[in-house]
Amino acid sequence: MESTFEYSPTVDLLSHLVPRQSLTSHICLSKAVRLWVMLRSIYGHESDPIYCDLGHGFTFLDWRNTFFTDVPGYHQQFDGNSLEHLNPSCHCNKTLHNWLFEGHLREEEQKWHQDFINVCCLENDAPVASFLQSLTWDPKAPANPSKNRIFACVGKTLKNNLNDLVKLGYLDYESKTYYQKEDIAKIYQPPEIKNSSQKNIVIPIIHEDLSEVPGIFQETVGEKQRFFMHVDYAVARKDLDSDLLYQFKEIWQENPFPVVSLEYESISLHRLVKRIIHPVCIYYYQRALYLCGYGQTPKHKDAIDWYNYRLDRIRHCQTLDWSDDAIPNLLKDQQKKPFTPNYIDQQLRKALGFDFYKPQKTMILRFNQEFSEKYIDESFRHETFAKFSNPKALASWQKKQTLSARENQQLNQYLEQWQATDPENPTHSYYRMDYRVDDNNVIMRLRAWGPNVEVLFPLPLRQRMADDSHAMAILY
Numbered sequence: 311m312e313s314t315f316e317y318s319p320t321v322d323l324l325s326h327l328v329p330r331q332s333l334t335s336h337i338c339l340s341k342a343v344r345l346w347v348m349l350r351s352i353y354g355h356e357s358d359p360i361y362c363d364l365g366h367g368f369t370f371l372d373w374r375n376t377f378f379t380d381v382p383g384y385h386q387q388f389d390g391n392s393l394e395h396l397n398p399s400c401h402c403n404k405t406l407h408n409w410l411f412e413g414h415l416r417e418e419e420q421k422w423h424q425d426f427i428n429v430c431c432l433e434n435d436a437p438v439a440s441f442l443q444s445l446t447w448d449p450k451a452p453a454n455p456s457k458n459r460i461f462a463c464v465g466k467t468l469k470n471n472l473n474d475l476v477k478l479g480y481l482d483y484e485s486k487t488y489y490q491k492e493d494i495a496k497i498y499q500p501p502e503i504k505n506s507s508q509k510n511i512v513i514p515i516i517h518e519d520l521s522e523v524p525g526i527f528q529e530t531v532g533e534k535q536r537f538f539m540h541v542d543y544a545v546a547r548k549d550l551d552s553d554l555l556y557q558f559k560e561i562w563q564e565n566p567f568p569v570v571s572l573e574y575e576s577i578s579l580h581r582l583v584k585r586i587i588h589p590v591c592i593y594y595y596q597r598a599l600y601l602c603g604y605g606q607t608p609k610h611k612d613a614i615d616w617y618n619y620r621l622d623r624i625r626h627c628q629t630l631d632w633s634d635d636a637i638p639n640l641l642k643d644q645q646k647k648p649f650t651p652n653y654i655d656q657q658l659r660k661a662l663g664f665d666f667y668k669p670q671k672t673m674i675l676r677f678n679q680e681f682s683e684k685y686i687d688e689s690f691r692h693e694t695f696a697k698f699s700n701p702k703a704l705a706s707w708q709k710k711q712t713l714s715a716r717e718n719q720q721l722n723q724y725l726e727q728w729q730a731t732d733p734e735n736p737t738h739s740y741y742r743m744d745y746r747v748d749d750n751n752v753i754m755r756l757r758a759w760g761p762n763v764e765v766l767f768p769l770p771l772r773q774r775m776a777d778d779s780h781a782m783a784i785l786y
Contacts, residue, residue: 313495315353318415319346321425326498327478332656334430334441340460343409344471347401347461349480350415351377353494359414360401367487370469377401378461402461406442409460430652542597545622554624558589558601561629567648569605569637573626574619576608582625583608586637588644591651592621595664596751602654605641614640616667662692662755663746672711674704674767675741676724681762682739694744701728704740717769724766740766753778 317323324333324342331338347360351373354361362376378385379400396403411419423438442458461468472488475481479497482489561568571586587605594600599621607617630637632645657666672694677686687697698704708721731737745752756765756775765772 313353313493314355315349315494316355316358316415317346317498317500318417319343319410319422320417320500321422321429322501323498325429327474329478332430332652332659333426334656340406340458341471341474343406344460344468345474345478347409348373348471348475352475352481352490364490367489369487370465370472373472373488374465374468402459404459404461406458406460428650541594545598554621554627555592557627558592561589567645569630569632569634569641569645571628571630571636572603572619572624574608575623575625577623579608583611585611586630586641587617587619588641588648590649590654593618593654593664596754598622600664602651604644604649606638612638614638614644618664659693661694661744661746663749663752665746665749665751668746668749670744671747671768671771672742672744673765673771674721674724675743676764676766677739677741677759678762679736679738681759686739686741692743694742696742698740698742700733701725704728707742717767720769721767745771 321333324339324346327342327345328338331341333339333342350358351360351362352364356363360377362373364372364376374385375381380397385402410417410422426438472481473483476483476488480491480494482491561570567588569586569588571584574583574585575581576583585606585608587603589601589603591602592599593602595618600618601621601624602616602618604616605614607613607615632642654666658664660666661670698707704721705725708718708725713721728738728740753774756763757778765775
């Protein structure tokens with residue numbers, strides 16, 4: 311084996327180990343730290359106290375028997391007994407805090423906290439230390455960091471974690487045996503290495519399965535570029551001033567939490583408006599670039615809220631000092647707890663649609679069975695996109711909602727239709743997904759599925775799709 315794994319548990323590394331999840335989830339954070347520990351046990355230096363000399367190929371049982379102590383008594387079945395194992399020499403007794411901030415390859419606690427704050431947004435601005443202390447293996451137990459033993463878990467969890475390392479490219483797997491890679495150095499590169507060569511920087515792509523592809527092909531193959539990406543982009547070159555992009559780049563370099571005054575060409579108001587906002591980041595979403603900002607909105611100068619400004623419609627941008635009297639007091643208050651791009655990412659994950667500041671609701675969809683099997687099942691559409699396994703699952707969801715009599719009547723009708731079909735020969739598949747109300751991107755997504763999908767709920771969205779279909783039918 312040519313390479314070793316000797317990285318400390320930085321926020322950047324832990325984020326790399328759970329690429330499609332947020333560290334603000336206690337499940338994801340614990341999983342990320344477990345994966346980091348497992349990599350040390352497999353690829354660590356001989357001086358690492360948790361290094362397991364497993365050889366090139368090993369099974370799950372090989373790893374388990376080497377990693378834990380007192381295996382027959384406490385870790386054979388990985389049931390409740392593992393939680394009762396109190397031998398301090400066993401790794402199952404170490405808490406999340408122990409792994410992160412104590413012992414070999416530990417992180418400096420305050421620095422790690424600050425890095426975590428910079429990357430993640432905690433609900434209600436919870437302090438990082440309090441957040442970590444709230445993590446327990448028993449949701450009914452009081453907050454107690456000593457109870458957060460991330461390896462006191464069932465065997466299935468640990469097996470899944472080894473399989474996660476396979477998906478990340480750290481291991482190969484064949485015939486129930488895991489095999490070490492000869493070289494793992496290129497799988498993860500710390501920020502200081504990634505930033506040392508500007509030509510290898512990959513723009514982050516917020517897509518669950520696509521994000522890793524550009525990284526794989528960031529270097530040319532045989533001096534020829536072999537990966538190309540075509541995206542829909544509706545903005546004419548003449549309409550977007552590239553100087554504006556450089557201006558925002560400089561603004562964020564000088565001050566991570568700036569405030570600016572914009573002159574914006576509002577399409578809905580049919581006029582130029584001046585608004586003051588805190589610019590957070592730039593997103594490419596569905597054919598255009600947008601500046602995500604918090605502050606005054608085009609329609610409401612006296613209110614403070616989020617808004618996605620089309621970048622090509624910004625006519626002028628000027629940086630302001632936070633002490634400027636022109637800045638609304640409500641926006642000035644935000645300087646004490648500024649938003650980060652991670653907050654926007656979290657909101658986008660909560661519901662389909664780019665207008666992440668709009669109210670969210672749940673839609674119920676019915677797909678043609680053949681279309682569903684070919685193009686929908688096993689595909690990723692959104693974090694909240696989920697299939698109802700049977701009519702009981704849909705009925706259970708319905709009971710938990712506060713619905714009008716008409717809505718319940720409508721859903722009951724669809725349930726009866728589903729129950730009347732043969733389970734062995736289904737005619738449709740039923741799905742649910744959260745979405746942003748009045749977000750045009752949601753409507754365009756539903757239109758793209760055409761007659762292969764029917765919106766069953768909510769009724770206003772169903773009526774909108776019916777009206778659109780009727781208007782289109784008139785054209786033809």
